[in-house]
Amino acid sequence: MRLTNTLSGRKEEFIPGGSPVKMYVCGPTPYDSAHIGHAMSYVIFDVLRRYLEYRGYAVKHVQNFTDIDDKIIARAREAGVSPSDLAEKYIAEFFRDMDDLNVARAHVYPRVTREIPDIIAAIKSLVEKGFAYVTPAGNVYFSVRKYPRYGELSHRRPDEMLAGARVEAGEDKADPLDFALWKAARPGEPAWESPWGPGRPGWHIECSVMSLKYLGEELDIHGGGQDLIFPHHENERAQSEALTGRVPFVRYWVHNGLLQLGGEKMSKSLGNLITVREALERYSADGLRVFILSSHYRRPLLFTEEAVQAAARGAERLRFAARQPARGDAPLDFDPDGFRARFIEAMDDDLNTPEALAALFDLAREVNRAREAGQDIRPAQEVLLELAGVLGLRLETPAAELAARPFIDLLVEVRSELRSRKLFDLSDRIRDRLRELGIILEDTPQGTVWRVGRGG
Ligand SMILES: [Zn+2]
Ligand SMILES: [Zn+2]
The missing domain is CATH 1.20.120.640 (Anticodon-binding domain of a subclass of class I aminoacyl-tRNA synthetases)
Known part of the structure; x- marks a missing residue:
């Protein structure tokens, strides 16, 4: 099988490092209902996994939940609930949506809030190895210029990345390219104790730590949407390879295109969101x-x-x-x-x-x-x-049709009886009414058969 590797930009023959195939897919930040854009990514990686299994590979699939982050904190505050309650609610909804879409469950669903000790240990190790630094305010940043391969995955030059980099208010990083591994606590926000004072992890470090912990130092497939290539996966790659000293961290980087609605990338800001739930109702x-x-x-x-x-x-x-x-x-x-x-x-x-x-x-x-x-x-x-x-298609007869079957069979039987008695006005009425309800009758030499469908 050939797969396009974002790192090389080419289709490459897929040769896993061993068995099982180790597949890590970046999971959701559960602060709202999943929309069709999320569904697209998870369906695609579900099909990749199903196909690998179909071809005889064993696959171990890990997908995280970013269950603490700025958006969760802000949304929880608006709703007057705790961030963990909010995350819990949307995680449950996510599972229900994905089950209904027939997306096979991953083998492990690590959550940031349950992995804090491992995340702290990884950050400590990056500081000790000289890839990260601690600021007086208690933030820890990854020093991008210490990692020579930065920018390779997203095919960006350092000056290009610099043009888009900003130092946000409250950040005290030494270089605009650097990114946070640990954020010092702000008042009223959830925080965990650490060697650098209370705080919480940055977004990118979680995926490095969880993939390392549950899949080992080298992944076969790391997946996600193209919007994750930069900075998320670029940063993840830098952290992981700096942490383990092992190259490559990922054998095949696989990224899906994004959903567009009316030509725009589907995002919350457009206000044209269709949730998975709404789509499944239709x-x-x-x-x-x-x-x-x-x-x-x-x-x-x-x-x-x-x-x-x-x-x-x-x-x-x-x-x-x-x-x-x-x-x-x-x-x-x-x-x-x-x-x-x-x-x-x-x-x-x-x-x-x-x-x-x-x-x-x-x-x-x-x-x-x-x-x-x-x-x-x-x-x-x-x-x-x-x-x-x-492809994850069930092709199952809808439950409503299954429930209606004996009644339709009965009507068809009655109609045949009416026809044999030449009561055609009544038999035609049954046929026409059923057609209006979407049931098509066909009279064949072997008898009358019916199917669900539109038109004749
Ligand atoms: Zn990732
Ligand atoms: Zn991730």
Whole structure:
């Protein structure tokens, strides 16, 4: 398999350092509901993990919660609750959202507030090694110029980075490029005791410490959105390699493009946020996943109502092909394995999910054609379900339809009886009313069958 490594900027053959594949994905800061932009990133890394597992790799997946940070503190203050209660609420919501999106759970979910002693030990070690310094105010900063490879990951020159760097009010760093490892406590904020006085960790150090602790000194895959490349991952790389002396910290840096809404990056400030919950009220999880995967993961994904609706219809077509019972047992006249080969070829090429989905849609079309021709489509349906599962698509019949099934069967039976008695006005009324409700009846030589769908 080939994966684009942000560090080299090229597609590289994926060769893990050992087994299991060690995968770390930067997790959320739980201060608000997850939106579609978050869902996009977690669905993409979920598919990467599922595909690696499908190809026979064992994967250990770690994802953190940044459960203390400025945004959490500010939001908790507004809401009149403690930062930990606020974080707890949104962590629970995050799990519910991701479960509903069929994102497989990581193996470990470390949280900053539970890792403070390890974080302090790491900062101490960076100070001892000369990569960090303590200020009289009790802040600790990483000294960027001590780490010669800084800027390589984000492909920025030091002068470029300097142009964007600022010393914020209350910061006492020696160089604008430096970043905080430990922030001295401010009044009214949560704080932990440390050798430098009470305070809390900076954002970047947590991911270095947690990945080191739960996955070891060398990760195979470090993932996140492209907005994390700089400064977060650049800083993480500097900290980790300075801490362990081991290069590389990460074998493959994998970053997804960002969700755009009306051409803008989706962010809170635009006020056009769609939460995962709202999206799941309108669309199936399969529909949302097909939408996300219909664009290559490194490209920006443009969210429009039409695009999601088209994806939802696509998911429904796959489900229909995968779940409709066969109408006959004539031998299948095509080989579904060819579609599996196409799928694998696409996924091996830097996780080309649009091509992989195209293979699934073509397979679904063949299944429907073979079904009309009275063939035993079950072997092809098995391949369709197998490959859809790699993309995390369940293709399950909605619970409402399952519940309605016996009643629809009963109506179909009554209608057949009416037809045999030539009471066509009544039998047609049943057919037309069911059609209005989205149930399509088809009269075949073997009897009447029904399906859920739009139009004839
Ligand atoms: Zn990270
Ligand atoms: Zn991170």
